Amino acid sequence: GNQVVTAALNWPGAVGPISISGLQPRFVDVDLTLAGIDEDAAANTMEPDVAAVLVTHLFGNNILAPRTRAAARSRGIAIIDDVCQSIGAVKNIVNGMYLDSDALALSGNGAKHLGAGELGFVLTKDPNLIEHVDHVSLTSSSRNGARIFSAYSQGYNYRPNVFSAAIASSRIKGLDKQLKKRRNNATILWQMIRDLPGLSPLFDPADHSQSMLNFPLRIELEILGFPQGPAGRDFIIKLLQAEGVPVWVWLTRPVFEYLPPMRGRWNAADFPNTMRLLDTMFYVSEIAPPNDAEIMKLYADAFHKIWSALPKILGRVREVATAA
Incomplete structure (x- = not known):
């Protein structure tokens, strides 16, 4: 087959190589509670022309998708996992x-x-x-040390180097400690803001198998009285940033709208969960050490300040959202 099944909510750098390799993507929607591939939709797309399924693990979450994997295995379809944002997924996280x-x-x-x-x-x-x-890959050395140059290197791989590899190797030793601190910080922050209406995490920060690259949250538009679309979320982000909270929006469009070879071939409206997340999600970026509970308390105080002011400024939020 020449088709690769993957999620419409995705990183362009993960999906672009599909076209570069002469294959065609086949997009499915995401699970709203995971920001990961909808495993049933993916499993139902495993047709004879499918060569592989690409499962992308975003924000440090683990996308286990057992039904997708079982369907792929039963049909001889390759399974590829992009765990660039979820390094903990390389460990034995599936019931050991x-x-x-x-x-x-x-x-x-x-x-x-x-x-x-x-x-x-x-x-x-x-x-x-x-x-x-x-x-x-763009490297002049092979695994056994012999110098090799390939004329078929297309330039889409990062060039490995000894210095970066040495840094990565040294950081592996403290990785478990780093992940624990990230999880603890996110759990502390969520415990302090979980009672704020219309705010929910994309996945449970108390899950000790995830990697918590950053702390992803989303706005419940209906609960806060916002119209559909990203304007209400964006307004709140500006308020939080003004208070010094490092909150950001990741992507604003389905992945195929970022990639010229795929643009115009897919309709964003066909992926409602993807669009809902793109319109409502954002993330707190600075949760890694040396940041600690004291910093999380400052973040939480800012969230509470903004939420307490929302009733007074909600009319303004609606005006901005309607104008957009």
């Missing part, structure tokens, strides 16, 4: 077992858990895939 996957993509980007510069990894047990990656 590892994810059923043929390959996991892991990032050493400075914004990720390893923070080693522009560095990428492919984790697999498939010797043929290992040999293939050695030949197409």
Whole structure:
């Protein structure tokens, strides 16, 4: 087959290589409670022309998707996991077992858990895939030290280097401690803001198997009286940023609208959960150490200040949302 099933809510860098490799994406919607691929929709899309399924784990969440994986295995379809934002997914998180996957993509980007510069990894047990990656990645050295140059390198892989690899290796030793601190910070913050109406996390921060790259939240538009669309969310973000809280919007469109080869071939309205999340979600970015409970308290105080003021400014929010 030449089709790759994946979620419409996705990172362009994860989906772009599908077209670069001469394959075609087949998008499905996401589970609203996970911000991950809708496993039933994906399982129902496993047709003979499907070669692989790409499961992207966003924000540090783990997307187990057992029905998707079972459907793929029963049909001989490859399973690829992008765990660049969820490094903990490489561990035995499925009832003591590892994810059923043929390959996991892991990032050493400075914004990720390893923070080693522009560095990428492919984790697999498939010797043929290992040999293939050695030949197409932008590196002048192969696994056995022989110098190799491939004319088929297309330039879409980061160039590995010894310095970045050494940084990544050194950070692995403290990774469990880092993940624990991230989880603790997010749990502390959520405990202090969980009673605010119209605010909910994308996944449970008390889940000790996730990686909590950052703390993703979403606005319940109906509860707060906002009209549909992103304007109400964006207004609240500006208020929080004015109070010094590091909150940001990640993506604002389905992934296919970011990629020229795919633009115009898919309709955003066909992915209602994706659009709902894109219009309502945001994240708190600075939850990693050395930030601690004291910093989380400052964040929480700002949230409470904004929420207490909302009744007074709700009319203004509606005006902005309607104008948009």
